[in-house]
Amino acid sequence: MLRGLFGENKKDALLRAKEEFGSVCRLQGSSREVRAARIRMGIRCRAVIDETFLEGIEKCAEHLEQCMVAVITGDPRPPLPKAGAFQKIKTINGPMMAYIPLEEAEEVFAIGGLYQREQISDAHALELVQEVANRISLLLQLDRPIEPLEFLSEKLEEDRAAQDLAEIRAARQQQSEGG
Amino acid sequence: MYNTDTQIQILGHVMRHEAVQGALQALIDGLRQQSPAGGRVVWSPGSVQTAIQDMQGAQHVFLIDTNLEGGGQLIFFFPESLSSQQREGLDRFLVMAERWMHALREMDQLEASLGHVVLQDPLTGILNARTYAARVAQLVDARREVVPDLLVLHLDLVQFKSVNDQLGDEIGDELLFAFADRIKRQMGPQDCLGRLGPDEFGLVFVGRGRGAEKTGFVEKFVRWLQKPPIETSLWNGVRIGIADSQVGGLRAKALLLSAATAVRATKVFAGPAFAYAGQSPQAIASDAS
Numbered sequence: 001m002l003r004g005l006f007g008e009n010k011k012d013a014l015l016r017a018k019e020e021f022g023s024v025c026r027l028q029g030s031s032r033e034v035r036a037a038r039i040r041m042g043i044r045c046r047a048v049i050d051e052t053f054l055e056g057i058e059k060c061a062e063h064l065e066q067c068m069v070a071v072i073t074g075d076p077r078p079p080l081p082k083a084g085a086f087q088k089i090k091t092i093n094g095p096m097m098a099y100i101p102l103e104e105a106e107e108v109f110a111i112g113g114l115y116q117r118e119q120i121s122d123a124h125a126l127e128l129v130q131e132v133a134n135r136i137s138l139l140l141q142l143d144r145p146i147e148p149l150e151f152l153s154e155k156l157e158e159d160r161a162a163q164d165l166a167e168i169r170a171a172r173q174q175q176s177e178g179g
Numbered sequence: 180m181y182n183t184d185t186q187i188q189i190l191g192h193v194m195r196h197e198a199v200q201g202a203l204q205a206l207i208d209g210l211r212q213q214s215p216a217g218g219r220v221v222w223s224p225g226s227v228q229t230a231i232q233d234m235q236g237a238q239h240v241f242l243i244d245t246n247l248e249g250g251g252q253l254i255f256f257f258p259e260s261l262s263s264q265q266r267e268g269l270d271r272f273l274v275m276a277e278r279w280m281h282a283l284r285e286m287d288q289l290e291a292s293l294g295h296v297v298l299q300d301p302l303t304g305i306l307n308a309r310t311y312a313a314r315v316a317q318l319v320d321a322r323r324e325v326v327p328d329l330l331v332l333h334l335d336l337v338q339f340k341s342v343n344d345q346l347g348d349e350i351g352d353e354l355l356f357a358f359a360d361r362i363k364r365q366m367g368p369q370d371c372l373g374r375l376g377p378d379e380f381g382l383v384f385v386g387r388g389r390g391a392e393k394t395g396f397v398e399k400f401v402r403w404l405q406k407p408p409i410e411t412s413l414w415n416g417v418r419i420g421i422a423d424s425q426v427g428g429l430r431a432k433a434l435l436l437s438a439a440t441a442v443r444a445t446k447v448f449a450g451p452a453f454a455y456a457g458q459s460p461q462a463i464a465s466d467a468s
Binding site: 032033035036039040042043046090092137142143144145146147150154161 | 302345346347352353356357360361399403406407409410411414
């Protein structure tokens with residue numbers, strides 16, 4: 001059988017990831033250990049959300065390309081790509097499999113697809129994925145919600161800064177022309 | 180006619196060691212001594228082909244083909260008919276040569292693994308304090324002939340102890356790992372990051388412009404740095420001391436010291452703040468974190 005991370009087979013790794021998520025959701029109280037477990041799971045879930053979004057982008061692009069080929073060759077369209085609840089992520093202890101519920105994973109994956117097809121803007125994609133992240137944060141009872149897609153929020157900030165700069169320059173131009 | 184009896188691969192990076200090159204010379208001397216009468220040893224730093232031309236007419240030839248930059252081979256050529264005595268001599272030498280190469284490879288692997296441990300901070304995988312200081316000195320030397328455009332930053336996590344105290348060392352480690360990982364994603368190929376203490380980091384930016392462009396970059400970066408790297412409300416942000424080589428000059432120790440002094444000056448504020456060396460510290464608005 002194929003051996004996976006840390007010598008576990010892949011099936012065991014997936015089962016463990018799902019079980020760990022469930023056990024953290026069921027934790028009661030706010031002891032130091034409980035809060036630490038929640039935060040640790042929050043870090044993993046953020047990585048899974050990011051990876052799932054990127055996978056949605058990539059799989060959507062591949063699917064579009066396959067559809068175009070199918071149109072040319074007259075073959076039937078390939079089936080729509082599907083999301084998975086698991087992702088391989090980088091952690092302090094090395095790579096491992098991590099889990100978010102399938103419903104949330106499908107939603108993030110679909111948002112990635114919409115983003116790839118330019119049906120939603122950067123800001124809208126970020127807003128929609130943040131909603132999913134908020135639901136997972138509630139399940140995990142995090143004291144600070146997961147903030148996913150940092151690369152996208154940074155891009156948005158840069159765009160906003162560039163827009164502000166352009167507006168300031170335009171205003172100065174108008175002033176100098178008026179004066 | 181000559182046959183290629185055996186070939187031994189020599190790793191290029193092993194070959195660059197002075198000691199190894201000396202040992203190779205000893206190997207050639209050994210070959211010369213063991214070479215039967217009429218034999219010659221050819222050490223070719225170039226191609227095998229050019230050396231083969233030089234072999235014509237020789238009865239017994241050992242060719243050492245080495246390329247000290249990219250690796251090399253030991254190739255032994257000799258006639259098909261060798262006396263039993265000659266064969267024994269060659270066999271003894273080949274056994275010795277193989278052992279020698281094996282030992283060299285082991286030494287090289289050991290050196291590489293030790294180097295990895297010694298150079299890096301084991302938790303975050305970034306440079307440790309000593310290597311970071313050496314890297315800064317190296318950057319300073321490299322920039323001496325061009326533009327002195329280094330920004331040396333000393334980063335100090337605000338009240339990091341509270342994370343360890345309230346959530347445990349494991350979460351503290353997670354936070355440090357995530358913090359270093361976030362910064363790495365913002366770094367250019369020449370920039371470097373090191374861990375200077377339990378909750379202190381050093382960072383060098385190379386070539387981030389001049390004047391307003393550089394000021395804008397620094398202001399944006401210090402605000403960006405305040406975002407929590409993990410999902411906890413115990414994150415209190417970062418204090419930053421900055422030494423600019425265009426102001427303070429190009430001396431590694433002075434830059435490192437200036438950045439460390441500047442970060443100490445920010446402690447007049449309870450929360451995140453930054454200061455350029457020799458200037459007043461400025462608090463960073465809490466909305467950034």
